[in-house]
Amino acid sequence: MEIEIATIGGYEEVGRQMTAVRAGDDVVVFDMGLNLSKVLIHDNVETERMHSLDLIDMGAIPDDRVMSDLEGDVKAIVPTHGHLDHIGAISKLAHRYDAPIVASPFTIELVKQQIKGEEKFGVENDLQKMSAGETMQIGERNELEFVNVTHSIIDAINPVLHTPEGSIVYGLDKRMDHTPVIGDPIDMKRFREIAREDNGVLCYIEDCTNAGRKGRTPSESVARRHLKDVMYSIEDYDGGIVATTFSSHIARVSSLVEFADDIGRQPVLLGRSMEKYSGTAERLDFVDFPDDLGMYGHRKSVDRTFKRIMNEGKENFLPIVTGHQGEPRAMLTRMGRGETPYELEDGDKVLFSARVIPEPTNEGQRYQSEKLLGMQGARIYDDIHVSGHLREEGHYEMIDTLQPQHIIPAHQDMKGFAPYVDLAENMGYNLGRDLHVTRNGNLITLVEE
Ligand SMILES: [Zn+2]
Numbered sequence: 161m162e163i164e165i166a167t168i169g170g171y172e173e174v175g176r177q178m179t180a181v182r183a184g185d186d187v188v189v190f191d192m193g194l195n196l197s198k199v200l201i202h203d204n205v206e207t208e209r210m211h212s213l214d215l216i217d218m219g220a221i222p223d224d225r226v227m228s229d230l231e232g233d234v235k236a237i238v239p240t241h242g243h244l245d246h247i248g249a250i251s252k253l254a255h256r257y258d259a260p261i262v263a264s265p266f267t268i269e270l271v272k273q274q275i276k277g278e279e280k281f282g283v284e285n286d287l288q289k290m291s292a293g294e295t296m297q298i299g300e301r302n303e304l305e306f307v308n309v310t311h312s313i314i315d316a317i318n319p320v321l322h323t324p325e326g327s328i329v330y331g332l333d334k335r336m337d338h339t340p341v342i343g344d345p346i347d348m349k350r351f352r353e354i355a356r357e358d359n360g361v362l363c364y365i366e367d368c369t370n371a372g373r374k375g376r377t378p379s380e381s382v383a384r385r386h387l388k389d390v391m392y393s394i395e396d397y398d399g400g401i402v403a404t405t406f407s408s409h410i411a412r413v414s415s416l417v418e419f420a421d422d423i424g425r426q427p428v429l430l431g432r433s434m435e436k437y438s439g440t441a442e443r444l445d446f447v448d449f450p451d452d453l454g455m456y457g458h459r460k461s462v463d464r465t466f467k468r469i470m471n472e473g474k475e476n477f478l479p480i481v482t483g484h485q486g487e488p489r490a491m492l493t494r495m496g497r498g499e500t501p502y503e504l505e506d507g508d509k510v511l512f513s514a515r516v517i518p519e520p521t522n523e524g525q526r527y528q529s530e531k532l533l534g535m536q537g538a539r540i541y542d543d544i545h546v547s548g549h550l551r552e553e554g555h556y557e558m559i560d561t562l563q564p565q566h567i568i569p570a571h572q573d574m575k576g577f578a579p580y581v582d583l584a585e586n587m588g589y590n591l592g593r594d595l596h597v598t599r600n601g602n603l604i605t606l607v608e609e
Contacts, residue, residue, distance in 0.1 A: 161301065161324050163362065163607040166230055167598045169193065169222025170332075170571050175245045177332060177571060178222035178253075179365060180230060183323040186299035187232040189257070190319060190330045190365075191239050194248025195220050197521060200487075208279045212252045221249035224256070226601045234259040235298045237285065240332055241316035242270040242408060251278035260286035262296060264306065266315035269440050292317050292347065307354075308347040310337035310380070312548030313408045314446050320354060325607045326362030327354050329562060332571055333367045335547065336554045339381040341411040342446060348561065355562050363606055364564035367571035369549040372579035376553045383546040384415045387513055388422075390541050395423040400474035400508035402538075404484040404492045405545075407433040410441045412513055413480060417449060420478035428465055431482030431491040432457040462491065466501040474508075484514035485522045486529030493525075496532030506537030513544040552583060559587055566606055568596045 161184045170177035175195030181188050198220040199207055207215065215221040227234075234257040239247045247267065251274050254261060261271055268289050275283045290296060292308030292315075301324055306317040311334050321328040329351075338345045355361055370377065394401060403420075405412045413429070420427035427450075429438055435457035441447045456462045469477045479502070483492025492510070494500050504510075510533050516526045530540055550558065559567070567584050569577045577597050589595040596604050 161607065162605070162609045163323060163325050163328070164230065165328075165363065165365070165568060165604045165606060166226050167568065167570070167600065167602050167604065168224055168226055169600055170245070171598055171600045171602075172573055173219075174369065174571060174573070174576070176220065176222045176249060177246050178224065178249070179330065179570065180227060180234075181321055181328050181330075182230045182232045183302045183321060183325070183328075184299065185232045186302050187230055187234045188298060188304060188321055189234055189237045189259075191246045191332065192222065192237060192249040192253050193243075193245040196244055196248070197519060201521065208277055211280060215249075215252055221252050223601060224253055226603065229603060236296070236304060237261045238304070238319050239263045239267055239271065240319060240330065241311055241313050242267045243313055243333070246332070247271050247274060251275050251281065251283055254285045255281050255283045257285070260288045262288045262290050262304070264291055264315040264317050265289045266441065266444060266446060269444060273436070273440070292344070307350045308344050309334035310340045310343070310346045311335060312406065314342050314410045314441065322357075323362070324359070326359035326565065327357065328363045329354070329361055329365070329564070331364055331366040331558065333369070333549055335377040335550055336557065337379045339379045341380045341384050341415060351558070351561050361562045361564040363566040363568065364559070364562050365568045365570050366555070366558065366580070367549060368569045368576050368580040369571055370547055370551045371555050371576070371583060373551040374553075375551055377549065377551045378546045380411050380546060383412065383513070383544065387412075387415055387544050388419055390511060390544055391419040391423055394509055397507075397509060398475045399505055400502070401425065401478050401511070402492065402495065402502075402509070403478060403480050403511040403513060404482065405480070405513035406484060407431065407482055408437045410437060410447055413438055414447050414449070416478070416480050416513065417453060420480075421450065425478040426476060427453060427478045427480055428469070429453065429455040429480050430462050430465060433482055434480065463501055470501055470503065474502075483529065484512055485517060486525035486527070488525060493529045493532070496529050496536065498536070504533065504536040504538050508538050509541060510538045511541045511544060515543055515545045515547065552579070555580060555583055556587070559584065566594045566596065568598065568604065
């Protein structure tokens, strides 16, 4: 059976991930993501109303025109998890393919919400839920399986396409977490089994983020302990404490909520995306928040809540807000600019349970946000966080476990691929032979007929 890989997006950048695998006559698409920084750099861009081709020209969504060179039918569109760089282009591209969108329950729910917000295209693809451990027949001879992995968002999976020539493991994005705060540990046992099956692993496509960092990425339970230490240490502070994190990071949000309670403060989630992700996770029973946890997204209800906090005393509350990267319109940045009814005073604490995404725009915005908060007297607790991506030893362990015939590094630019290529070459792979560094819009033939 002929096997081809189309590397469509995310091979020159972090963002707008999209890869297609053709096995015989069947094609499976993995991820359809957005490159948010290409959108945010323009002021007032409303992607909801934009056409796909304009977004492709901006570099915001994958240029899927290479798909017409693949001689097969798309049988499934498979986003691996709910981050925007993996699902954000579905509402712009999926309608071009007569195929269902197949994803884990939390991811499907986020895809559904995204499609609902789309104003330009009618996206009518079937939405099919499939959980980790389950499989789905693809055409007559291929099978799709979801393997449970751990990442900075719940319900993440790595899809595996089993073909008569061996398995294709699509490895974006994960960290090797054996003690996650929500959900099951990464299913290394299943990866070991897949490696031992007939024909083994034909190809491993992997996210190279953090490949240049030594050692292993700590578990989410380490970030949780770090957070607990910080929050318990300020238990006696009788002024304002404000926290921010990735709103899609449900495990972290739930730790914040729990420790707020522990130190005698009522947690409140503020900001549109805080309400969106946490509300969805609670509706789907991934998390059990206290009954009195307030979640407010709309500007008016947020401001009303801030007024209530000021009236009843800042020392009784812990607002958990958006703005961990210093995004200009996010809640924490507005608080720093003094645009909300919440007044920061000398000695008030601001907890960043996030790392600055190392990119000039984020670094600049975050710097500005911290300065503004500091000018009002806030004390900053930075980097209470662990990454959602594998470091060098995690990458080593995955390659060692899967023993793939071919490796395709993804989810980075050329610079980001370099440390991963070094590692793979040290493990016996050869650039150009079985280790394929590529660009957006290429086709790689792994098995010829
Ligand atoms: Zn991700």
